[in-house]
Amino acid sequence: MTTAREVMHRGCECLSINENLTTAARRMAEMDVGALPVCGEDGRLKGIITDRDIVVKAIAQGRNPSDCRAGELVGEGEVWYVDAGSDIESVLHQMAEHRIRRLPVLEENELVGIISQADLAAKLPDEMVGELVTAISSTSH
Template identity: 50%
Template sequence: MATAKDIMHPGAQWISREETLDRAAQLMRELDVGALPVSDENERLCGIITDRDIVVKCVALSLDPSHIRCADLCEGTPRWIDAGADVGEVLHEMESRRIRRMPVVEDKQLVGMISEADLAAHLSERQLAEFVERICAT
């Protein structure tokens, strides 16, 4: 059976919790991604910041993204999946927590991200439909 590492998008990059939101937006543009894992000073996952977070929690409130740190927007306990986890575990974790992007970690190092696009490329139409139904359920 396929693993998280088999379906992930490799080459994900951390952004430090101390970096500003404008830098996060620049890095998202450079990497062509909509989310970045946020790391603490020990390069441990402490959150995820999305392009939507920046817009809704900063720009829409007329705050200056050059003065707001990534740490200020990180909420809750970040979730991640081990690179060796099978796809069933990935789907369960993402569905049960209604997560659209999942960092993949191997030997305590970030090795990739799994997004809905990655799932679409690797799941059957039925599996993908079930995932979308569960994650979008109100």
């Protein structure tokens, strides 16, 4: 059985809820990623912020990214994640059901990695990845 731990990208960094969007964008550029997990002052995962979030929810709304904090974009909604020991079917199900392209991986309530569609494409059979992409794309906004 393949687990989340086996397909996740390790070493992801958390962005603080108090960091501004300019900092978030710079870190994404430096790391060559399109999303960063956002953690509270307690170190717990609060959500994920994407480059698209920065553009659509801040810049397109006329907000100054230097004045807008990451915590303002992740809001208070439910945070989807998977346990590091979860089987890959659970990972695929969550991503498809919640129409998400990236899924944080937790172990004992600590962020240990993140799974993206690219991680899955590199490590799973094409038909499994194809079904996920179809599920996410056909129901996304």
